[in-house]
Amino acid sequence: MHVDASQAFGRIPLALDDVDAVTLAAHKIGGPVGVGALVVRSRCPLRPLTFGGGQEAGRRPGTQDVRGALAFAAAARAVCARLDDTRVVVSSRAQRLYDRLCAEGTGIVPTTTAQMGPDRLPGIVSVMTGRLDSETLVLKLDERGFEVSAGSACSSGSLDASHVLLAMGIPRELALGALRISFDERVSPQDLDRLADCLLGIVADAR
Incomplete structure (x- = not known):
């Protein structure tokens, strides 16, 4: 194995x-x-x-x-x-980012409803929106100075929806708008707030 x-x-x-x-x-x-x-x-x-x-x-x-x-x-x-201390800090920042991005009416939803806890990998925030495709989101955020991913590096260049998300039962329209935000303790809460403001604005403009 x-x-x-x-x-x-x-x-x-x-x-x-x-x-x-x-x-x-x-x-x-x-x-x-x-x-x-x-x-x-x-x-x-x-x-x-x-x-x-x-x-x-x-x-x-x-x-x-x-x-x-x-x-x-x-x-x-x-x-x-410093794994234990860092894990608490990063998990807290990830939950705050989820709470901001996936608030009611934003048009953004999490890819999983599992609660942040000991079995959840800290520093990975995965969300979806049906209003824009992943590559468009990545490019628009890149223009504003934020580097995020449309999925795993193994599937970079693919324009199709993630087979993993589809296997989870997620509708293709949502899966096509998946975004993975990865960070560690070196990324400040202020940086994450700026990212949230930017992404929320991009999705709102697409309405």
Whole structure:
């Protein structure tokens, strides 16, 4: 069993007793872009995809980015040391953003009605509107200095609605207007308020 824990690492406690392999990404916790970690149990069969060197018991060729790995380790130590406190702060800011964006009459709804709690990933606010498509929302917010996403990076470039949202039973019209807002403790409440004001204005103008 392989788990992609890139979004969760450093944000919530990880329970990995039954996991054979886990993937982590440095840039999700303030580390360098392009650096990650693959943790694999010895019992897990792993065949190399590329050849030409004997590093890591023959699992990969090439030379490691040592400075990048050290920077990743430093970022990991820093975020894990204050995980509990940061989690409370970021979850509170996420709930406030949900409350503002999804207030009655805004035309914006959350993608899930699950309450913010210990099982909810802090710093990810996912909302939808049937008035504008995702790409239009992303471009309009980008013009105003806010970088958000229409969905996962894995599906960037796709103009169709998220298959995950459709499988959740969300109508296609709403799913086409999905927006994912990601942030951590370095993003201030004032920045989030400005984002909310901007997004609410964009959606209101589309009426």
